[in-house]
Amino acid sequence: MGIGNERLSRLVEALPDDRALLLTDRSDVRWASGFAGSNGWLVARGNDRWLITDGRYLEQAAHQTNTHGLDCEIIEARTQNQMVQEVAARISGRVAVRGSAISWSLHDELVSAGRPPEDHEPVVANCRRRKDEAEIVTISRAAAIADRALSEVIDSFRGGERERDLRDELEYRMRKLGADGPSYETIVASGPTNAARPHHQPTDRRLESGDSLIIDVGALVEGYHSDMTRTFFVGAPSSELTEIYRIVEEAQLAGLAAVRAGVAGVDVDTACRRVFEEAGRLDLYPHGTGHGVGLDIHEEPFFGPRCQSTLGVGEVVTVEPGLYRGGLGGVRIEDLVLVTEDGCQILTKYPKDLRCLP
Amino acid sequence: MGIGNERLSRLVEALPDDRALLLTDRSDVRWASGFAGSNGWLVARGNDRWLITDGRYLEQAAHQTNTHGLDCEIIEARTQNQMVQEVAARISGRVAVRGSAISWSLHDELVSAGRPPEDHEPVVANCRRRKDEAEIVTISRAAAIADRALSEVIDSFRGGERERDLRDELEYRMRKLGADGPSYETIVASGPTNAARPHHQPTDRRLESGDSLIIDVGALVEGYHSDMTRTFFVGAPSSELTEIYRIVEEAQLAGLAAVRAGVAGVDVDTACRRVFEEAGRLDLYPHGTGHGVGLDIHEEPFFGPRCQSTLGVGEVVTVEPGLYRGGLGGVRIEDLVLVTEDGCQILTKYPKDLRCLP
Numbered sequence: 227m228g229i230g231n232e233r234l235s236r237l238v239e240a241l242p243d244d245r246a247l248l249l250t251d252r253s254d255v256r257w258a259s260g261f262a263g264s265n266g267w268l269v270a271r272g273n274d275r276w277l278i279t280d281g282r283y284l285e286q287a288a289h290q291t292n293t294h295g296l297d298c299e300i301i302e303a304r305t306q307n308q309m310v311q312e313v314a315a316r317i318s319g320r321v322a323v324r325g326s327a328i329s330w331s332l333h334d335e336l337v338s339a340g341r342p343p344e345d346h347e348p349v350v351a352n353c354r355r356r357k358d359e360a361e362i363v364t365i366s367r368a369a370a371i372a373d374r375a376l377s378e379v380i381d382s383f384r385g386g387e388r389e390r391d392l393r394d395e396l397e398y399r400m401r402k403l404g405a406d407g408p409s410y411e412t413i414v415a416s417g418p419t420n421a422a423r424p425h426h427q428p429t430d431r432r433l434e435s436g437d438s439l440i441i442d443v444g445a446l447v448e449g450y451h452s453d454m455t456r457t458f459f460v461g462a463p464s465s466e467l468t469e470i471y472r473i474v475e476e477a478q479l480a481g482l483a484a485v486r487a488g489v490a491g492v493d494v495d496t497a498c499r500r501v502f503e504e505a506g507r508l509d510l511y512p513h514g515t516g517h518g519v520g521l522d523i524h525e526e527p528f529f530g531p532r533c534q535s536t537l538g539v540g541e542v543v544t545v546e547p548g549l550y551r552g553g554l555g556g557v558r559i560e561d562l563v564l565v566t567e568d569g570c571q572i573l574t575k576y577p578k579d580l581r582c583l584p
Numbered sequence: 585m586g587i588g589n590e591r592l593s594r595l596v597e598a599l600p601d602d603r604a605l606l607l608t609d610r611s612d613v614r615w616a617s618g619f620a621g622s623n624g625w626l627v628a629r630g631n632d633r634w635l636i637t638d639g640r641y642l643e644q645a646a647h648q649t650n651t652h653g654l655d656c657e658i659i660e661a662r663t664q665n666q667m668v669q670e671v672a673a674r675i676s677g678r679v680a681v682r683g684s685a686i687s688w689s690l691h692d693e694l695v696s697a698g699r700p701p702e703d704h705e706p707v708v709a710n711c712r713r714r715k716d717e718a719e720i721v722t723i724s725r726a727a728a729i730a731d732r733a734l735s736e737v738i739d740s741f742r743g744g745e746r747e748r749d750l751r752d753e754l755e756y757r758m759r760k761l762g763a764d765g766p767s768y769e770t771i772v773a774s775g776p777t778n779a780a781r782p783h784h785q786p787t788d789r790r791l792e793s794g795d796s797l798i799i800d801v802g803a804l805v806e807g808y809h810s811d812m813t814r815t816f817f818v819g820a821p822s823s824e825l826t827e828i829y830r831i832v833e834e835a836q837l838a839g840l841a842a843v844r845a846g847v848a849g850v851d852v853d854t855a856c857r858r859v860f861e862e863a864g865r866l867d868l869y870p871h872g873t874g875h876g877v878g879l880d881i882h883e884e885p886f887f888g889p890r891c892q893s894t895l896g897v898g899e900v901v902t903v904e905p906g907l908y909r910g911g912l913g914g915v916r917i918e919d920l921v922l923v924t925e926d927g928c929q930i931l932t933k934y935p936k937d938l939r940c941l942p
Contacts, residue, residue: 263783281870282782285910304872305890323688330691331683331705343688394759401752406785411765424640425621427764512639514662532663552643 228295229360233353234258238270240349246271246317248336248343249350251327253521256449257354260294261287267309268298271317276301278312307335314339324350351526355518356540361450362564365519365542368409368452369562369573371445375399376456376576383583385435385460389414389428392441400445409444409451410523416440416460421555424513424548435461438555439583440548444523444562451523453544454574455560459582470507470549470557471580477501478559478578481515481545485563485570491533498547499531510551516544519562541565542573586653587718591711592616596628598707604629604675606694606701607708609685611879614807615712618652619645625667626656629675634659636670665693672697682708709884713876714898719808720922723877723900726767726810727920727931729803733757734814734934741941743793743818747772747786750799758803767802767809768881774798774818779913782871782906793819796913797941798906802881802920809881811902812932813918817940828865828907828915829938835859836917836936839873839903843921843928849891856905857889868909874902877920899923900931 227235237258238247249255249268255277259268263283269276275298279287287300303309310332313321321336325345328336336343357365379395392414400408415426417437426440433439437460444452457474459467477498484497495515502508514530519542527535527543537543543565548558559578563570585593595616596605607613607626613635617626621641627634633656637645645658661667668690671679679694683703686694694701715723737753750772758766773784775795784798791797795818802810815832817825835856842855853873860866872888877900885893885901895901901923906916917936921928 262785284870286781286784304888325689325692326687328688329684330681330686330688330701331703333688333691334683345689347689390759394756397759398752398756401748401755407769423644426644427620512642530662 228297230259230291230294230296232295234268234270234275234296237350237353238272240353241322241346244272245320245322245344247322248313249324250332251324253449253525254324254327254350254354257521259296259298260290262290262449263287267313269313269316274316275299276312276316278303278309280304306332310335310339310341314341317341320344322346322349326351354520355526356538357520357542358540361520362540362542364448364450365452365562366573368405368445368447368450369454370575371400371403371405371447372409372443372452372454373574373576374403375445376441376443376454380458380583385584386432388430388432389416389420390430393428396441396443403445405445405447407446409446409453413440413442413455415556418553418555422550422552424550424556424558433460436464438463438467438557440556440558442558442560449521451519451521452574453519453523453560453562454576455546455548455558456576456578457557457559459580462582466554467557468580470554473501473505473507474547474549474557474559475578475580477547478545478561481547482561482563482570482572485537485543485545485565487537487539487565487567489537491527491529491535491537492531494545495529495531495533498545502547502549507549510549511547512550513548516546518543537565539565539567586655588617588649588652588654590653592626592628592633592654595708595711596630598711599680599704602630603678603680603702605680606671607682608690609682611807611883612682612685612708612712615879617654617656618648620648620807621645625671627671627674632674633657634670634674636661636667638662664690668693668697668699672699675699678702680704680707684709712878713884714896715878715900716898719878720898720900722806722808723810723920724931726763726803726805726808727812728933729758729761729763729805730767730801730810730812731932731934732761733803734799734801734812738816738941743942744790746788746790747774747778748788751786754799754801761803763803763805765804767804767811771798771800771813773914776911776913780908780910782908782914782916791818794822796821796825796915798914798916800916800918807879809877809879810932811877811881811918811920812934813904813906813916814934814936815915815917817938820940824912825915826938828912831859831863831865832905832907832915832917833936833938835905836903836919839905840919840921840928840930843895843901843903843923845895845897845923845925847895849885849887849893849895850889852895852903853887853889853891856903860905860907865907868907869905870908871906874904876901895923897923897925
């Protein structure tokens with residue numbers, strides 16, 4: 227039994243008896259079928275499976291589903307409406323979907339076709355949380371590529387580079403090291419203004435002495451993402467930046483120490499937040515503490531004060547506290563980790579010691 | 585009056601009287617507000633405007649909306665549910681949305697909050713079709729960057745490269761030439777199998793004599809995309825591939841000749857399809873003839889047999905017929921063009937003559 231058949235069977239079994247399933251989210255479809263094209267739906271009813279896509283992808287779909295071990299028929303359709311008709315021709319009654327992954331207009335088309343969707347968001351969203359061995363190997367490889375690219379770029383840093391130069395070099399080197407691309411828009415944020423923006427987009431700004439430099443970089447390998455952030459200083463940092471670094475470092479270690487199968491996601495968030503609170507810096511922490519990573523760069527669970535998830539063995543998550551202040555800059559330290567029975571295994575191995583660049 | 589204020593006023597005026605508007609699509613939000621972050625909604629009611637985003641983006645949102653000439657208040661919210669509450673606190677009654685751009689689950693949350701969405705898909709989807717001068721300049725710049733990068737990569741071609749090497753070089757060079765990144769996943773498809781897949785993803789395959797080589801490449805500049813495809817041959821092509829090239833070339837010129845303001849989109853598709861039909865090759869044409877390009881790589885209108893749009897002055901669209909056969913390879917030729925009163929202006933200027941590489 228191939229991996230695709232197995233994954234899809236597990237998913238269908240988690241649904242009410244005889245309920246047909248429709249996957250429309252690109253990552254859900256890829257997870258179950260191996261199909262990596264930009265337009266494809268997967269339909270399952272019992273042991274019957276169909277992949278619906280357009281003419282650009284017929285040959286690729288046949289090849290990739292086969293390689294992935296999914297027995298399915300490939301169906302051609304051009305428009306969303308045609309795709310809905312192909313679904314309706316193969317199943318009857320209600321169809322299980324992920325409510326956040328279908329648009330309101332698709333919902334209405336399914337209702338019109340007499341195949342009203344039924345939201346099984348948690349079943350579908352959670353099925354991808356626990357990674358199998360092959361997935362962990364791929365994600366680890368992506369993390370190792372980003373480690374290596376960052377190492378090469380930092381070691382050849384000479385001062386005066388622009389933020390975008392560092393981004394370009396990182397992405398080029400990740401490709402050369404075997405990545406299919408960056409895992410997300412690489413963040414290179416420097417100095418008192420840009421480094422104070424957690425999700426800054428790289429600009430023409432040149433690195434200057436006194437800057438904090440946040441680099442948030444990951445690699446994409448066979449659809450799987452890695453995610454890591456390191457913060458450097460150009461020249462000697464001010465005592466304020468040094469202190470911020472020490473606090474974030476402590477918070478990140480506290481977050482990592484909290485990760486373990488069976489722990490509530492909110493506890494990981496609290497572990498970091500408590501360090502910031504005790505240091506009187508909580509007001510400088512504007513984002514959540516981490517998230518799951520896999521075929522999506524952001525997936526379940528999400529660590530924040532409202533997180534209701536519990537961690538499980540085999541989940542891959544980030545721990546990424548940071549502090550930011552306009553006029554000063556910012557510091558974020560992020561690792562990607564694999565949740566284990568009694569803790570976690572860190573997949574991103576670039577050193578985290580405070581490091582000053584020339 | 586800034587460009588953001590102007591665009592949003594035009595959009596609100598196209599809605600029924602006093603209807604509040606909620607934009608959730610990333611490109612719609614960027615078009616109206618200049619905000620380029622990954623999480624933001626724009627709400628408008630009369631002359632009041634709010635941009636709702638999370639803590640990562642507050643500072644960036646204030647900066648970008650200001651630069652874009654949009655007067656609005658920045659509101660912080662973390663979860664989708666909190667964002668809905670912020671919307672509900674500012675408007676009453678029904679809210680105009682784009683049905684394809686909100687998820688079914690968001691639809692339900694808006695209903696629960698007493699702000700049921702009302703689908704104004706065409707109003708919102710079409711507002712971005714006509715590009716203004718600044719947008720055309722930016723798209724032209726993106727097209728010129730891709731032209732130049734392709735020229736550099738082809739001129740340094742020595743034979744034996746892998747598909748992924750060419751992709752990596754193209755994307756690296758586009759960055760060096762000022763692009764923010766590739767416009768989409770660059771396609772480098774070669775030889776009898778890969779070039780027969782219209783949306784092939786680059787592999788380790790090395791170029792060989794006799795190959796057709798399809799390169800589909802665009803640059804991203806300030807959120808705007810370009811899109812171009814050229815087909816080359818390695819060594820001398822077979823007579824069959826040469827004939828296919830001539831037919832696609834003729835079809836592409838016929839498609840370009842059909843483009844003009846006031847023309848039905850289906851006529852552009854038919855112009856290409858007729859050439860293929862007359863050559864007895866229509867069965868080798870599995871995709872549509874083109875699409876609009878702007879802040880999205882694929883946007884309205886879509887040229888296919890079912891297209892119901894009419895072209896207007898200032899729209900930017902592709903014309904991209906192609907023929908593919910497993911065991912032989914494929915040919916696609918694509919230009920990006922600006923629709924004018926009496927024809928079109930071609931923005932992608934890389935030559936289209938049949939060219940054999942060493």
